[in-house]
Amino acid sequence: MSHGLTEVELFCDGACSGNPGPGGYGAILRCRGIEKELSGGAAATTNNRMELTAAIAGLTELTRPCRVTVTTDSQYLVKGMTQWLAGWQRNGWRNSKKEPVLNRDLWEQLAALSAQHQVQWQWVRGHDGHAENERCDLLAREAIETLRQ
Numbered sequence: 001m002s003h004g005l006t007e008v009e010l011f012c013d014g015a016c017s018g019n020p021g022p023g024g025y026g027a028i029l030r031c032r033g034i035e036k037e038l039s040g041g042a043a044a045t046t047n048n049r050m051e052l053t054a055a056i057a058g059l060t061e062l063t064r065p066c067r068v069t070v071t072t073d074s075q076y077l078v079k080g081m082t083q084w085l086a087g088w089q090r091n092g093w094r095n096s097k098k099e100p101v102l103n104r105d106l107w108e109q110l111a112a113l114s115a116q117h118q119v120q121w122q123w124v125r126g127h128d129g130h131a132e133n134e135r136c137d138l139l140a141r142e143a144i145e146t147l148r149q
Contacts, residue, residue, distance in 0.1 A: 005067040005118060006031060010058040012072050013126070013136035014050025015144060022147045023047065025054035026139025028132050029061055036061065037135075041143035050140065051077045052106040059113040067118045073126030073133050081121050085111055 009030040016023040024041035038057045042049070051074040059068070072078060085107065088094070093101045101107060124130045126137070 005065055008062065008066045008068045009132075010055070010068055010070045011132035011136050012051070012054035012058055012070065012077075013133060013140050014047055014052070014054050014074065015137060015140035016045065016047040016050055017144050020044055020046045022144050023050040024140040024143025024147070025050045025057060026136035026143065027054045027058040028136060028139075029058055031066075037139060039139040039143045041140075041147045043147055046103075048074075048076050049103055049106060052080075052103055052110055054136070054140070056106065056110050056113060059110070059117065059119075062117065065117055067120075069120045069122055071122045071124055071130075071132065073124055073130075073137075075123055078121045078123045080107060081110065081114065081119070 010027060012025065012027040014023065014025045022041065022043055023045035025039060027038040029036045038061065040057065051072065055070055055072065055077060088101045088107070093104050095101050124133050126133060
């Protein structure tokens with residue numbers, strides 16, 4: 001029996017048909033060989049909001065602190081969490097141009113969720129044959145189609 005935190009993999013992706021437009025997200029949680037797929041969407045949103053929502057949806061599923069590796073094709077998500085977040089918080093949610101940070105509501109939610117876990121953010125090139133990223137992209141696009149029905 002391993003002591004310490006449970007290891008969880010979270011793969012996530014967002015998509016938008018038009019930007020802004022109808023959007024969807026897909027996420028796969030994997031823990032101890034068990035996978036759970038998540039997806040959803042919004043009628044009027046942006047690609048970046050769906051990327052953030054996918055990560056939020058995955059982390060929300062975790063019921064106790066875990067060691068999480070989040071894999072995404074969104075540099076916006078990875079850089080936001082690893083490079084920009086602390087500065088935004090320090091500067092009253094203003095970016096380097098002194099403008100309000102876009103999607104602050106989602107960044108705050110993601111920051112709070114991430115603080116409950118040990119999270120490593122990992123970027124992969126999108127549409128490059130990464131199996132879980134391709135599956136998340138499909139889930140996101142299927143969610144958009146569901147919105148259109």
